[in-house]
Amino acid sequence: MRGRIRDRAPRAEGRAMKLRLRACSLLLLCCALLVARAAIGKKIPPSAPLDLNTATAAQLAQVPGIGAATARAIVQFREKSGPFERVEDLLAIRGVSARKLEQIRPYVSVSKPGPRKPSSSRGSEILNAAIESNGPA
Structure with missing residues (x-):
């Protein structure tokens, strides 16, 4: 009878070890999924303004x-x-x-806006000509 118990002891230890290994693997997978989920929701700010x-x-x-x-x-x-x-x-x-x-x-x-281009409309041309003809104030 004792011989049979001794033969089963290594098998039981092997099964327990496999169960622990599976539990650790499952825990590691859950942690990886949580980290990935958190990373997806985060924005990556620009490196320069x-x-x-x-x-x-x-x-x-x-x-x-x-x-x-x-x-x-x-x-x-x-x-x-x-x-x-x-x-x-x-x-x-x-x-x-x-x-x-x-x-x-x-x-x-905010970059400094460049000088505005004058409008190409006829009204702007007339206004600019009138300003230039009067000279500086």
């Missing part, structure tokens, strides 16, 4: 604190109102509060 006057909505959406809707609103505001003169101009956009602006500020900048 984005210029509000040239950035696309997709680029702006990568900034922490700016979602897709706010990014589209920034681009639409820029197209409608002209280039941003300073970062604080974002406060004019619905959904951008002072608190959100402080969160966004490290990731955005």
